[in-house]
Amino acid sequence: MTETALTVHQTARPQGMPTADDFAFVESPLPVPAAGTALVENLYWSVDPYHRELMDDLPGGFALHAPLEGRTIGRVTASRTPGLAEGEIVLHRQGWRTHAVVTPDEVRRLPRHEGVPLTAHLGVLGGTGLTAYVGLTRIAGLRPGEDLYVSGAGGGVGTATGRFARLLGAGRLVGSAGSAAKAAHLVREVGYDAVFDYHDGPAAELLGKAAPDGVDVFVDNVGGEQLAAAVGALREFGRIVRVGTIAQYNAPGASASRFDHAEIVEKSLRMEGFLVRNHRDVQEELYDFAVPHLVSGRLVSDETVTDGFGHIVDAFLGMLRGANTGKTIVAAG
Numbered sequence: 001m002t003e004t005a006l007t008v009h010q011t012a013r014p015q016g017m018p019t020a021d022d023f024a025f026v027e028s029p030l031p032v033p034a035a036g037t038a039l040v041e042n043l044y045w046s047v048d049p050y051h052r053e054l055m056d057d058l059p060g061g062f063a064l065h066a067p068l069e070g071r072t073i074g075r076v077t078a079s080r081t082p083g084l085a086e087g088e089i090v091l092h093r094q095g096w097r098t099h100a101v102v103t104p105d106e107v108r109r110l111p112r113h114e115g116v117p118l119t120a121h122l123g124v125l126g127g128t129g130l131t132a133y134v135g136l137t138r139i140a141g142l143r144p145g146e147d148l149y150v151s152g153a154g155g156g157v158g159t160a161t162g163r164f165a166r167l168l169g170a171g172r173l174v175g176s177a178g179s180a181a182k183a184a185h186l187v188r189e190v191g192y193d194a195v196f197d198y199h200d201g202p203a204a205e206l207l208g209k210a211a212p213d214g215v216d217v218f219v220d221n222v223g224g225e226q227l228a229a230a231v232g233a234l235r236e237f238g239r240i241v242r243v244g245t246i247a248q249y250n251a252p253g254a255s256a257s258r259f260d261h262a263e264i265v266e267k268s269l270r271m272e273g274f275l276v277r278n279h280r281d282v283q284e285e286l287y288d289f290a291v292p293h294l295v296s297g298r299l300v301s302d303e304t305v306t307d308g309f310g311h312i313v314d315a316f317l318g319m320l321r322g323a324n325t326g327k328t329i330v331a332a333g
C-alpha cells in the first residue's frame with residue numbers, strides 16, 4: 001500500500017471544453033479510518049459526462065478546490081467497523097481519489113459472478129447499464145420487433161442500449177457516432193444494423209438514409225439536431241427516451257433542439273426523460289437479465305480502460321471528445 005493518497009480537485013470553471021488546467025492532483029497523507037469507518041483503496045473509477053455538467057457554477061455542482069466525487073470500486077484495506085471486512089470489494093461514490101474513508105452505509109457490496117469482470121459493475125451492470133435497461137424497458141416499453149435509433153451509440157449507454165435491445169428482440173437498430181471507425185465497429189461488434197457519423201451532414205438526411213422506413217423508438221444521449229431529426233423519423237405512437245444532452249455540455253448557450261411540435265400530435269409521439277438514480281429498484285432485475293448473458297458470452301461490457309489514476313483527467317477529457325468506445329473506466333494499474 002502506498003503511504004500517500006492522491007485526490008483530484010477542480011480548480012477553475014471552464015467555458016466550453018475543459019482542459020487539464022481546470023484540475024489539480026493533491027497529495028496528502030494516507031487517511032486513517034476512525035472508529036465505525038474503513039479505509040478503501042480504489043481500484044476502478046468511472047468518469048462520466050455528468051461530471052462536466054457539475055463543473056459549471058450551478059446549484060449542486062462541484063465546489064472548487066475540494067475532492068471530486070464519482071462512482072468507484074475499491075478494496076477495504078483497513079477496517080474499524082464490523083460492517084466492513086478487510087479485503088471486501090465495494091462500490092461507493094468517493095471517486096477521483098486513490099483512497100477513501102467510508103462507513104458501511106455509504107457502500108454497496110458487489111455480487112461476484114464467475115467469469116464477470118469487476119469493471120462490468122461500472123459498465124453494463126452499473127449505472128451505465130441500468131440507464132440503458134431502464135430506458136428500453138421502463139421508458140420506451142420496447143416491444144420485440146420494434147425499430148430503434150440511438151444517438152451517441154458508441155458510448156457507454158449507447159453500446160449497452162444496442163446490446164440490450166438486440167437481446168430484447170429489437171428489429172432494425174440504427175445509431176449515430178462521432179467517427180467512421182466507431183460506426184464500423186458498432187455494426188461489426190455491437191450488433192447495430194447501420195450507424196452514421198453525425199459529422200457527415202445534416203442529421204435528418206443521414207438518419208433518413210439509415211432508417212428509410214422510420215423507427216419506433218429513439219434513445220437520445222445527445223439532443224440538438226439529432227433529436228429534431230428523430231422527431232421527423234419516428235412512426236405513429238413512437239417514443240423518445242431522453243437520456244442526456246451531451247451536444248450542449250461543452251457548448252454554453254447552444255440553442256435547444258428545434259423540431260416540428262405538430263408532429264408530436266399528428267403521430268401521437270411520447271417524449272420522456274428520466275434520471276437513473278430514481279430507478280435503483282430495477283438493479284436486481286438488471287442482474288437477472290444481464291449476468292447470464294455475460295457469463296454465456298452473448299453480452300459483452302464494452303469498455304475503454306485507461307491504466308493509472310494519474311491519467312484520470314486525460315481519460316475524462318478524452319471521453320468528452322469521443323476518444324472512448326463503450327464505458328470509460330480508469331484502472332489503478
Ligand code: NAP
Pocket residue numbers: 048049050127128131152153154155156157158176177178179182198221222242243244245246247248274275276277319320321322323324326327328
Ligand atoms: P459516453 O457516451 O460513453 O461518452 C460521451 C460521448 O459523447 C463521447 O464518447 C462522444 O462520442 C459523444 N459526444 C461528445 N460530444 C458530442 C456532441 N457534441 N454531439 C454528439 N456526441 C457527442 O457517455 P455515457 O456515460 O454513456 O453517457 C451518454 C449520455 O447519457 C450523456 O448525455 C449522459 O449525460 C447521459 N446519461 C444520463 C443518465 C441519466 O440518468 N439520464 C445516466 C448516464 C448517462 P462521439 O465519438 O460519438 O462523438
